[in-house]
Amino acid sequence: MRILLIEDEADLAEALRRTLVEQGYACDVAPDGYIGKHGIENWDYDLVILDLMLPGVDGRSLLRLLRESKATPVLVLTARADVQEKVSILDDGADDYLTKPFELSELLARVRSLVRRSVNQPTSIIDLGGVMISMAARTVKQAGVLVDLTPKEFSLLVYLAMRQGTVVSQADLYNHLYADGEETASNVVAVYVANVRKKLGKEIIRTRRGMGYVVGE
């Protein structure tokens, strides 16, 4: 899952970025509205976290822009907690909001919820036959036994699992697992797929020659 974080406060952005990455997301940070706008226009993020207090392009108009162009879910961060503000934020198109200061755990839960929503995944448990993925707990169980996956492996599996039955191209997988500027080897996706197969068995992820990977079916 690739997230765009539009936040100008450097220390806050770094704390959030690190946490999201550790949770297995790919995270791009835009330090102002202009770069944020550019990012939104040129990329298909799975989620945008937008801080309303932004230099450059006004956060609200950015929100509206997002709403008009893409279906990407938007989580808004705002310092104002009054009802009027909340109402207008939601009416302007935000899918969810969080008032600063917030608990990190709450942010993560809301992120999970929004990502689920974006693929119509109603609960945080995905059942892939023998394999049960709990997104909230970030655990994978096979036949009831806990299997240890690295964050990137987990992300890859979840990304495919949320699109059960759909073939996802390698390029697509790559773009949704890695942020701009992250250095990777060119076959990194294949490596991760192999890793997951090693831990959960070959059938968990199927290859469709020339098209990509698929889970389930």
Add this chain to the structure above:
Amino acid sequence: MLRWYGLLMLGVLSAFGGLLFWQVQKMTWQRVDADLLSHAKAISASLARDRQDGWELELSFEYLHEMSEPTFCTVLDGDGEVLFHHGVGVPEAGTGPLAVTMSGDIRTIEILGRDGARVRVGTSVASESAFLSRLLLGILGSGLAVLAFGICGGWWLANRSLYPIKELTMAASQVGPRDLTSRLDTQAAPAELQELSDAFNDSLDRLALAFDARRKFTANAAHELRTPIATLRAQAQSALLNERTPEEYRETLAACVRASQRMSGLVDGLLALASVDGDTSLSDCQNVDLRSLVETATEGWQSNADDASVLLSCNASNVSVRGDQRLLANVVDNLVDNAMRHSDADGRIDVRLRGDGDSAVLSVSDLGTGIPSEALPHVFERFYRADFARSRMQGGFGLGLAITRRIVEVHGGTIDVESEWGRGSTFTVRLPATGMAV
């Protein structure tokens, strides 16, 4: 109020009625008396002494007949013996040369004739008395009626003119910090009260503005504080999520310190603003040697300027003002600080102080980034940051210039800015001077 009005009306009407009645009564009796007197004189003139020392009255029969009823006359001699009597009427004793007496309905006049003889003429004044009684009743009656009417009318008029005051009172009592939007309907008020209503509405406008500004300010302040708090929390919680290396912990702690510094800076700025805000008078007022103050303050920035490769120069002439030393030093600091923030390396900041007429003129100019023209009218507003990104990075809150302006205002001065985007800015402060040397 009405009581006094009623009493006043009563007094006035009574006085008027009383005077009127008295005049009429006086005139009535005067007429009657004049009549009686002329008769008495005529009769007295007709008295004569005959050869036997008796009395003779030569009054013609016609004359006697002329004396209309119910008039009568009586002539008495010196000893009180009745010499002559005509007409119905009871003679009454009088005293003095011209005695007028009235007994019941008979009014008598008595004059002294020759040799001690007395002539009395009287008449019944029943009709006059009746007339006067009726007049008195009439005056009383109409007086009461007028009084009643006047009181009612006055009460009605007073109420009418008080009604808008009552409305004003009600409207005024509803105004409070929660609802400063209601205004009085000045159209409905009569002319005399319109001025009052207008003045009241104007104060409400000013109050609403002040309250609004306060509310916005408080909201902005709280709002500004939330972000560094969020940073602090996010950094700490993120660090706690996993095992971290000491280096990472150090980083996190450093970020926490930065956030706390930001909060502290903001709180200081807010407090400074609050303290100059409340006071419109200076508590610590003395004669300040502005030249030495400016030179000292500028010197304080020299090392910062050197570090940033900015040329800082100061040229101050001898001027003094009345004011608070500390606050005025703040002004210089804020302006130089602002100039520093806008200047890049190899920049230049000039601090000038001179006297001009009866003012001290302080100018701080820089050759830095300048202020865009759309931002220019807003630079002195609280929390306003023309170049948001830059000031955020430097830890600015947008309060420095607002505080500066407030200090200048409290000292009775003015502050202006001239700027061109990309070329630099000049801030000019004018203060009333108390002394200068050319």
